[in-house]
Amino acid sequence: MKIALDAMGAEEGISTVIEACILATQENSDIQITLVGRKDEIENEIKKMNLHNVHFPIVDAPEVVNMEDSALAALKNKKNSSIAVGIDLVKEGKTEAFVSPGNTGAVMATSLVKLGKLKGVIRPCLAAIFPTFSGKRVVLVDVGANVDCKPNHLFQFAVLGSIYAFKALRVKNPRVALLNIGSEENKGNEVVVETFKMLKKSSLSFMGNVEGKDITSDRAEVVVCDGFVGNIILKFAEGFAATALSIMKKETRKSMWGLGQLLSNQWLKKLRATLDYAEYGGVPLLGINGICVVAHGASSSKAIKNAIMTGYRFSQTGINQNIENTLKEIQQRQEK
Amino acid sequence: MKIALDAMGAEEGISTVIEACILATQENSDIQITLVGRKDEIENEIKKMNLHNVHFPIVDAPEVVNMEDSALAALKNKKNSSIAVGIDLVKEGKTEAFVSPGNTGAVMATSLVKLGKLKGVIRPCLAAIFPTFSGKRVVLVDVGANVDCKPNHLFQFAVLGSIYAFKALRVKNPRVALLNIGSEENKGNEVVVETFKMLKKSSLSFMGNVEGKDITSDRAEVVVCDGFVGNIILKFAEGFAATALSIMKKETRKSMWGLGQLLSNQWLKKLRATLDYAEYGGVPLLGINGICVVAHGASSSKAIKNAIMTGYRFSQTGINQNIENTLKEIQQRQEK
Numbered sequence: 001m002k003i004a005l006d007a008m009g010a011e012e013g014i015s016t017v018i019e020a021c022i023l024a025t026q027e028n029s030d031i032q033i034t035l036v037g038r039k040d041e042i043e044n045e046i047k048k049m050n051l052h053n054v055h056f057p058i059v060d061a062p063e064v065v066n067m068e069d070s071a072l073a074a075l076k077n078k079k080n081s082s083i084a085v086g087i088d089l090v091k092e093g094k095t096e097a098f099v100s101p102g103n104t105g106a107v108m109a110t111s112l113v114k115l116g117k118l119k120g121v122i123r124p125c126l127a128a129i130f131p132t133f134s135g136k137r138v139v140l141v142d143v144g145a146n147v148d149c150k151p152n153h154l155f156q157f158a159v160l161g162s163i164y165a166f167k168a169l170r171v172k173n174p175r176v177a178l179l180n181i182g183s184e185e186n187k188g189n190e191v192v193v194e195t196f197k198m199l200k201k202s203s204l205s206f207m208g209n210v211e212g213k214d215i216t217s218d219r220a221e222v223v224v225c226d227g228f229v230g231n232i233i234l235k236f237a238e239g240f241a242a243t244a245l246s247i248m249k250k251e252t253r254k255s256m257w258g259l260g261q262l263l264s265n266q267w268l269k270k271l272r273a274t275l276d277y278a279e280y281g282g283v284p285l286l287g288i289n290g291i292c293v294v295a296h297g298a299s300s301s302k303a304i305k306n307a308i309m310t311g312y313r314f315s316q317t318g319i320n321q322n323i324e325n326t327l328k329e330i331q332q333r334q335e336k
Numbered sequence: 337m338k339i340a341l342d343a344m345g346a347e348e349g350i351s352t353v354i355e356a357c358i359l360a361t362q363e364n365s366d367i368q369i370t371l372v373g374r375k376d377e378i379e380n381e382i383k384k385m386n387l388h389n390v391h392f393p394i395v396d397a398p399e400v401v402n403m404e405d406s407a408l409a410a411l412k413n414k415k416n417s418s419i420a421v422g423i424d425l426v427k428e429g430k431t432e433a434f435v436s437p438g439n440t441g442a443v444m445a446t447s448l449v450k451l452g453k454l455k456g457v458i459r460p461c462l463a464a465i466f467p468t469f470s471g472k473r474v475v476l477v478d479v480g481a482n483v484d485c486k487p488n489h490l491f492q493f494a495v496l497g498s499i500y501a502f503k504a505l506r507v508k509n510p511r512v513a514l515l516n517i518g519s520e521e522n523k524g525n526e527v528v529v530e531t532f533k534m535l536k537k538s539s540l541s542f543m544g545n546v547e548g549k550d551i552t553s554d555r556a557e558v559v560v561c562d563g564f565v566g567n568i569i570l571k572f573a574e575g576f577a578a579t580a581l582s583i584m585k586k587e588t589r590k591s592m593w594g595l596g597q598l599l600s601n602q603w604l605k606k607l608r609a610t611l612d613y614a615e616y617g618g619v620p621l622l623g624i625n626g627i628c629v630v631a632h633g634a635s636s637s638k639a640i641k642n643a644i645m646t647g648y649r650f651s652q653t654g655i656n657q658n659i660e661n662t663l664k665e666i667q668q669r670q671e672k
Contacts (some may be wrong), residue, residue: 055367070520105518131579131583132579133575133578133579133582134582135583135586144517147517147525148522148525148526162584179568180348180568181480181483181563181564181567181568181571182441184406188483188564189483189484189564190484209458211567211568211571211576212567212569212571212572212573213571213574213575213578214571214575214577215572215575215576216572216575216576216578216579217575217578217579225568225646227517228517228524228525228565229564229565229568230545231517231547231548232515232516232517232548232561232565232569233548233568233572234548235517235547235548235549235550236548236549236551236552236569236572236573236581237548237572237576238548239469239548239550239551239552239553240471240551240552240573240576240577240579241550241576242549242552243467243468243469243552243553244577244580246469246470247467249341250471
């Protein structure tokens, strides 16, 4: 199983990506990683790290997409970026998946243009995973691919999110909920009210509307929203977790004559990992004719390793085939 | 300073509300509270609590609006609810403010019908306060009053939120940011892009777009969004804080041979208070011709006390007069 990994996108630098490679191949020897990026910089970094026995194939990509680059500009002006070259490897069948801790918008746009959509997909979407109250996981979809959505878009996000929860999280009949500002059927804006009707008629395990507080309350395994709302929540969670940790750190250091300080480092680290959605294996693009996983730009090597594992599982479980089959079935049912 | 307090809305029951009354009047003897609700039930509760020296005037309101009641149904079918009677007291000038831990939608709708809007206000909105990374505070507006918004609505939320931050949080020239999925000017949905242009031209201290993670990152004192997004964030924060605390509790108990358990109760309580937006004094309705503050239904007595203090400060600082003056100035400037 070959995976192309964007060596240039991590905020912490190339060394984090290399560490992630080592972790991933240690965890599963079936995984073969190809690094994509500036060859000389990657080789220098490996030398600096004194990794004499480590040999990953490197595909040179002289350009780097920054976090500030717009998706369109990256696509047009940086045709030899690590993102473009990495996705080409998938397109040419040289690797089965592409994993990047870089610019999400650029990965989205480039994969859409180069790989195209799966049959029946209207709009690809991004599926993020959050920890829940009971320690389980929930899929939030879409978290940023589609800003202005129509009801049939949200409906498809529900279908794609369900398949992802079933295949990747191994939840049978995942419960699907619609994110709203109240639980009643007539609540929310026009798009959400229409989507409710579509989901109610569908064969999904639709639980109805849920409020923001229920995203992590174990009421559903898939929560559906448009990319504007989803992205703001995803980012808010990140900021709020940091705020919570900062407040806690202060409290802990004050308490019990410094004993708190001893404790804090130990499990603040654990907590950070639990609250950080990025640690949960990156965000896959659902609906793309290929496998692309985005890890958070500020990811740790462990988070990037998890994103690699997500790409691996995505491929192993045949999610894309499942998406095409399911959408075909839905269409056939609607035509009857 | 007379404040009407809804005795029936708290999930924890009437006793929580009575405790809040005692706390508020102890903190500021200038405050005189009138309880509104089922007189016999309130009197019974005071007796049960053995509060022989406590005498709050009670105005009888035989009906109770539940959390499940729709705003419209409450308005139409429960004309003698504690919410309706309490807001009537403000309308008749018998009290200066109304504070309720009850159904937010019902308080909104009832106050809109009975008290009306301030001059120049298009749509009243709800302003919530969040703790920030550095321990300061940020106003998020709107958090649920307006589901479908136009640019001029969002623009007014920015104006109202700024006045609130200036008057209630005592921030001079509060920095205003627009909640979006990226910092670039052209990011986001159509409504947000248009709002950006309006804010850029205004005399507000506009910082541009911020992402979800910046709500609590001290980049602005006022963050503007529509009520759909704002409400979902407000509720998500609640659920996410509970999730964080639950995860932490487990981690703490496991660590350091039980020493963690000793620590946990002590500061988990503190942390809960810091993360719970409701503890920050309730959510005032901005733009209503009168003063109404909503506390979270699941509020503690301290949170309801804080909401009473918010109502008090709202009145003392003359926010409503300031809103009318500012909107008039903006209109005059636009006409020139």
